[in-house]
Amino acid sequence: MKKLVIILLLMATGATAQVRFSADFESGSMEKAELVSQEMKNGTETLVYDFYSRFDPANPARPTLAPSARWYYFCMEGVKDKEIVLNVKNSDARRPYYSYDNVNWTRFSETESPDEKTIIKKYNQDKVYIAYYIPFTYTHLLNRIQDWVKNDWVDLSSIGESEHGRNMPLLTITNKNGKQNKKVVYIHGRVHTSETPGSWHLERMIDQLVADTPYAHSLRENAIYYILPFTNPDGVVEGNSRSNSNGVNMEVNWDDPEEVTTKEVKNMRAFLQSLLAKGNVDVFLNMHSQSMHQATYWVHTAETSSDKLYRNIMVLANLTMQDNPYFAKKDLCFSKMGSRYCEGWFWNNNGDKTLAVTFETPYTYYSQNKEGEWVSIENLRKFADCNLIALGDYLQAGAPYRINVSEPESANGFQTMTDNSKFYFGNSYLKSTKEGAKVKYVFNGKKEGVELPKGTYEVYKWAAGESLKVSNAGENEWVKVGEINHNGGKKIKYTYTAKEGELADNLLFVKK
Ligand SMILES: [Zn+2]
Structure with missing residues (x-):
């Protein structure tokens, strides 16, 4: 009875209990939430908070590096049927996630997260978790x-x-x-x-x-x-x-003095x-x-590493783009090799x-x-x-399902090239010197200890292309050149006939 009286009183004044914020669970993080306003409009109560994410500790290894407060992951209780507005301070709100059960997560919609600084939503359960991205504990x-x-x-x-x-x-x-x-x-x-x-x-x-x-x-x-x-x-x-835990950004801790190198980096x-x-x-x-807003590889420039490393990274990066709707040739980024990174250590x-x-x-x-x-x-x-x-x-680890052959068994009418104007596998590629030049690729399953399953294999050639930061369309990718039927022998073979000036590098057999 007493409870009902309190609720009726609160309803009469238009105010109910405030939202309870917490982050005292694994990977949880927030600094504070300050109530800015609370009002009742058209039967819905709206509470506006300035929400502050928590800064990492100051970095003892690199004091000039400002601590980050990007991550937030917290719980709000007492939100059912209320509209909660969070003005996100210290971090951003680019459609973060919420969950009513801390297991199944949903992105805030564009209207719920309109301007990279605000989260606004009316919740239909009493308890909700909010995270910068889906937690992985x-x-x-x-x-x-x-x-x-x-x-x-x-x-x-x-x-x-x-x-x-x-x-x-x-x-x-x-x-x-x-x-x-x-x-x-x-x-x-x-x-x-x-x-x-x-x-x-x-x-x-x-x-x-x-x-x-x-x-x-x-x-x-x-x-x-x-x-x-x-x-x-x-x-x-x-x-x-x-x-x-000590505030050290370990990404750039690999060449710091011993006393400020973390135990983790030492391990x-x-x-x-x-x-x-x-x-x-x-x-x-x-x-x-x-x-x-893009995936990327941070490709070390050839000037700060070597032509070979640069080429190898570009081959791997372009391979990752193959049949990948989420990664475009323009998405690559380039950086100098630096000893402070693990890559620099290598x-x-x-x-x-x-x-x-x-x-x-x-x-x-x-x-x-x-x-x-x-x-x-x-x-x-x-x-x-x-x-x-x-x-x-x-x-070249995918045989017999993806057989990437680098050394042709024979090549007639080709010149071996080792320059850095193209992205190719290994140490060289071939350039045809005449119309109808032939290059024969063989994968010897017996020698490699691989049983070749019977069936159809698609055949692709690596279209080694200009060594540009953004590769041309159709270059530096696998291009289909045919199909073969393999009926169970120990070797799989393909002969490619090239036009004059055409390049040849690796060949790929893909089991259908
Ligand atoms: Zn990072």
Whole structure:
């Protein structure tokens, strides 16, 4: 009875209890919310808050680097049937996400998130979670690791502990009884903890790499994948935006003085030293997400690295664009090689023998196209599938389902080219000197220890093109040249006939 009286009183004055904000859960983060106004209009109560996200601690390694407050993830209670307006301070609101159950997330619509600074919505349940992007927590990672390690081809270890004593789990994925001299890939993610799209993307790459599919089997047969999903577990759990627990932005911590180098970076360096002591690391992928409205690779310019590294990165980048609606040739970004980055560490320790590069997914939409698809877990997964196929093609690790042949068995009427005016695989490409020049590609399954399934294979040639930052249409991509029927022999062959001046590089057989 007493409760009813209070409610009636509140209704009479037009005011009800305020919204309760909290972020005291894993990856939760906010600074404060201040009530600006509260009014009743046409039967709906509207509460306006100035919402402040929380800055990371000051960076002791690089004091001039301003701390970030991008990440927010908080809960509001007492919101049912109320219109809540949040003026987002310290960060932005570019259609962030909300969830009534902290599991299923929905993007705010354009009208609910109209100007990159405001979130306005009438909620139909009492409790709602809001996050900059769909959270990807340490607990979620540990649960997924339990799924992954059920497979014989996945080993779990640790490269050490974080500053706050959290484990830094490392996955090693390979067919243990596979080939000798496998290619070696190292991938790490989540240096910047707000960049959860990158974790959803990497999760899919891992799911596909550990899958019990013929193609994944080939990838594991030909290469070994070391994957460190979280380089910064403390930052993730503690809800930071870009730094570890001490405020250090670890992306640029690789050449800092020892006393301000984080434990996490020291663990990574020790692990990578041990890998290089065993042999080469062919590819290093540094997985991030960025505020620009496009995916990208941060391609090291040839001037600050080498022509070979630049070319290799451009080949991998262009492979990733193949049949990928979310990645256009114009989306690439270019940067100087720098010792402060992990890529610089590889450059200093292994030169251009490691293709080391940062890859970014956006938070918002792809290729600057606001009218196109906005970034979702579903399209990040499709994107990740393209990354994995690109990686397999680059490593020539996809046989017998994607057989990338680099060395022709014979070539008549061609000249070998090694200049840097084109993007090509390996160390050279061919240029036809006459009409009707023939180049013969053979993949010897017996020699490679690969059984070639019977059936139709599509045949593609790598259309090595001008070494431009934005490749021309139809260049630096696989171009279909035919189909062949393979009826179960040990070798698969294709002879390509070229026009005068035409280029020839790798050939790809794709099992239909
Ligand atoms: Zn980042």
